[in-house]
Amino acid sequence: MTIEQSVEVGQEQITVDSEERIFVAGQMQLMWWRFRKHRVAVAATVIVAAFYVVVLGADFFAYTDPESTEAYRSLMPPQPVRFFDDGRLSPHVYAVSGKRDLRTFKRVYEADPDQKIRLRLFARGYKYDFLGFIPSDLHLFGVVGARVDESLFFLGTDSLGRDVWSRLIFATRTSLTIGLVAVALSLVLGVILGGISGFYGGVADNIIQRLIEILRSIPTIPLWMGLAAAVPREWSVEQVYFAITIVIALRGWTGLAREVRGRFLSLREEDFVTAAELAGCSRKRIIFRHMVPSFQSHIIATVTLSLPAMILAETALSFLGLGLRPPAISWGVMLQQAQNVETVALSPWLLLPAIPVVVVILAFNFMGDGLRDAADPYGI
């Protein structure tokens, strides 16, 4: 890996002036310098990192169990958080009571300004295992002197009376990891097939290239829909999760394979590869020691740019009811409730999961753009 090289080189050259630093810096170091200049990409990376922090600590950021459902508080609108009370900083929400409108038979909710529910940071709530093995009951925020699952509905509730904020946090976990798993699968397929195609050429290359062309000329969503619909109904949440990643990766690898092939083709002609061959390096060593390090940064950029499509694929499939199904929670599963215009018109907060979808997709796009520019050795 080039990181170790750059560290060694960096230690030797500490005294050299800055211009010389560029000549001796490792590839990752150069990439980082170029990437840093791309302000938007850096900001996007911070946003992506923040989302993955939420993924890791979903239980901490949620304040109620995403599954706890209560019919008497279905479709409750978001509670505005009031930060000041009598001029003093004291965040609180008003208690909300719901009753049924006897004329329209809809539930209507009324906030009671006299009943203030105080909010606090780092509150105790339901018990969970942080990162899967550290038992805890600490949450980012909660309420003082009341049961949080009966009093706080920061972003409202869905049609089954489940808290939208907490569900959104857990949905983020599912949607962002499913993208990663799908991209990892695509990467394995893409690198193997693209590598074979680019390194060996000839008949293998021809077959793989035609396969890619065919896969890319089929409209993806109908294909995904057809394959996803075949996932048996009785499968567990985890089984469906992996089935969906496979369905998505089945087409996702084509872009990566093209990238890898292109790199192999151009590198095959390079002098240093010929030199390695003449020096008697084994094929394995040429590929992994000489060729892969010189294009891995491009692969990282391509992977970043292909993640949004994977996330979107899951969201679209789940939204249509063919992807993940309840009790799994993902952005698409949540948006499924917002499918018809009547529901959305009455409860627009059900559209909220659209916001993280758009933000994450944009952030990955900007980050990938920055990485791609940084990975380009001829970039400025």
Place this chain on the structure above:
Amino acid sequence: MLAYFARRAILAIFTLWAVSVLSFIIIQLPPGDFVDAYMAQLAVMETDVSEQQMEAMRRQYALDKPIHEQYLRWVGNMVRGHFGVSMLWKQSVREVIGDRLAMTIAVSLGAVILTWAIAVPIGIYSAVRQYSIGDYTFTFLGFIGLGVPNFLLALVLMYLGFYLFGANVGGLFSPEYQLEPWSWGKVKDLLAHLPLPAFVVALSGTAELIRVLRANLLDELRKPYVITARAMGLAEHRLVLKYPVRVALNPFVSTIGYLLPYILSGSVIVSVVLSLPTLGPILLGSLIAQDMFLAGTIVLMLGSMTVIGTFLSDLLLMWVDPRIRLGIIQ
């Protein structure tokens, strides 16, 4: 040129075959066969069917034959226009699809035309006036277009239409024309309703194409022949439009092969949200009800449409690009 044509034609036929195999796989994927599903449905309606009848049906649909024979039979039926019967709708697939295929083509073509109509002028403008406020604005809007998935845009537009105008923006026809036979009035009504869904479907493709055209044109504009032309006093608009834009448009035509599957794919999900009378909602309904013959037929139709469209765009490329006509590029 003939070599290019032959290569493309062979690839198109090969792709069509691959699409048909995939569609057939989709039909075969769910456990049990058509008759099992049909029986389950009849059982719900408490109709008794004997074993003999089941066997007779299996024979009739050739389900007792090996899988490759079933495939050949299915493809043969498709080619002859026998699409089979939809269990979900209890009609022949042909009747269910009706003019929905035409509607799908209308929406997709509308989206392609809109993509070009928006992307070409904006792409040229952004390249010619690089780093101007307009360029930055369009680049920013382009990124938003890339980032907003089209079904979410459709949802938000539905909500806004409902909230601001109290009207349902979905559908392709006004209520009074919904069940009418085709007439001039209905065509005009369709044309009035088409731009919104076409725009929603076209948005992300447009954003992508603007980026492609801008980058291509920027590369072209820096070439010496442009400087020569300018030095010789050619009017700027003529200079830009006559040479560099034509060269920059070239990869543009070839991307239609990728644009088309993209747009058709987008139209499926947008149609579901906006309840357009295209193949999309039927495909979804048939998949959820496991009506696999209908689903397979629709996947095959959508796939074939892209293959044919891509082939046509290849022919277009042959017409546009003299290098292909003269056989310089294979």
